[in-house]
Amino acid sequence: SSGINAEWPLRPGKFETYLESVVDRYLDGSLPPYMREEAPPASQTYPINTVVSSTIYQAMMDQSKDVVIFFNQKSGCEECKVIMKWLEEIAVDVKDEPLRIIQLDIFENNLNRTMFSYQKAPRLMIMPGGEKPESPIGFPFEMDMNPEQIKRFMGGYSKLAFKSCKDTKKKESIDELIKPGKDKKKVPTATLR
Numbered sequence: 001s002s003g004i005n006a007e008w009p010l011r012p013g014k015f016e017t018y019l020e021s022v023v024d025r026y027l028d029g030s031l032p033p034y035m036r037e038e039a040p041p042a043s044q045t046y047p048i049n050t051v052v053s054s055t056i057y058q059a060m061m062d063q064s065k066d067v068v069i070f071f072n073q074k075s076g077c078e079e080c081k082v083i084m085k086w087l088e089e090i091a092v093d094v095k096d097e098p099l100r101i102i103q104l105d106i107f108e109n110n111l112n113r114t115m116f117s118y119q120k121a122p123r124l125m126i127m128p129g130g131e132k133p134e135s136p137i138g139f140p141f142e143m144d145m146n147p148e149q150i151k152r153f154m155g156g157y158s159k160l161a162f163k164s165c166k167d168t169k170k171k172e173s174i175d176e177l178i179k180p181g182k183d184k185k186k187v188p189t190a191t192l193r
Contacts, residue, residue, distance in 0.1 A: 002036070010056070014192045020034055024071065032092040035053045035109075035110040036053070036108065036110045037052050037053075037054060037108070037109050037110065038052055038109060038145060040052050040054070040055055040077055046091075047088055047091030047092055047095065047101065048070070048084070048087060048088060048091055048101045048102065048103050048117050049100065049101070049102045049103070050102070050103055050104070051102045051103070051104050051110050052071055052104065052108075053104075053109040053111060055105055055111055056102070056109075056111065057189060059100070059102050060127045060132075060136065061127070061132055062100065062104065062119060062129075063129060063130055063131070063132065064097050064110075064160075065096060065098045065099055065100045065160060065161070066098065066100070066103045066124070066127070066128050066154070066157075066158035066159060066160050067099075067100050067101075067102060067120060067126065067127045068099065068100070068102070068117075068124065068126050068135040068154055069102055069103075069104065069124070069125045069126070069127065070083065070084070070087055070101065070102070070104070070122065070123075070124055071103075071104055071106045071107060071116070071121050071122065071123040071124075072084065072103055072104070072105060072106070072122050073106060073107050073120075073121035073122075073123070074105045074107075074108075075107075077122065079121075079122050079145075080121055080122045083122050083124070083145060084103070084149075085146045085152060086146075086147045087101055087103075087150070089147065090150060090154070094108065094161060094162065095187040097160075097162060098160040098161050099141075099154070099158065099160070099161035101160075105121075106123075107121075108123050110151065116135070116136065119176040122145075123138065123139070124145070124150065124153070125136070125138045126153070126154060126157045127156065127159055128158055128159040128160075129157045129159045129160035129161070130160065131171070139153050140153075143170075156178035162192060170188045173187050174189070
């Protein structure tokens with residue numbers, strides 16, 4: 001035998017050279033981190049835009065709009081499908097407001113977990129318009145999601161959208177929203193956590 005594995009050949013000196021270059025790039029900060037990311041969509045669909053790891057930060061930092069972020073799992077998540085339908089209905093209702101709804105499949109894209117506090121899909125967050133906070137505000141885990149509470153959550157934390165709601169109604173606190181008996185439609189199956 002020649003000492004070279006025929007199936008996975010490692011030629012003397014080549015591997016060491018490659019490994020050395022990776023370590024050097026890591027140490028000088030020029031090695032980009034690996035991030036799992038699906039391909040960005042060729043075109044966007046109305047009313048909810050799809051973002052990926054490399055485009056989410058730019059999309060949510062748009063100061064001219066409140067940005068709602070829906071972390072979902074496109075395959076195998078029945079709750080995600082129901083919430084997506086509700087978000088599409090809400091987006092159509094508020095199409096003239098400065099509001100953008102984006103979605104990201106958390107199983108196809110890696111994200112900075114220190115900025116986004118989610119453990120699994122579905123998860124809903126908002127980045128208010130204007131001067132942006134350090135991280136998005138999350139839909140309270142203890143709330144049952146339904147279209148009315150999602151709208152109230154968006155209206156309660158938005159700075160630019162839902163102006164008609166803010167001008168005519170007193171803003172409800174999150175504590176009011178999570179009182180038992182307030183919700184009419186609940187997400188089927190498990191509690192969203």
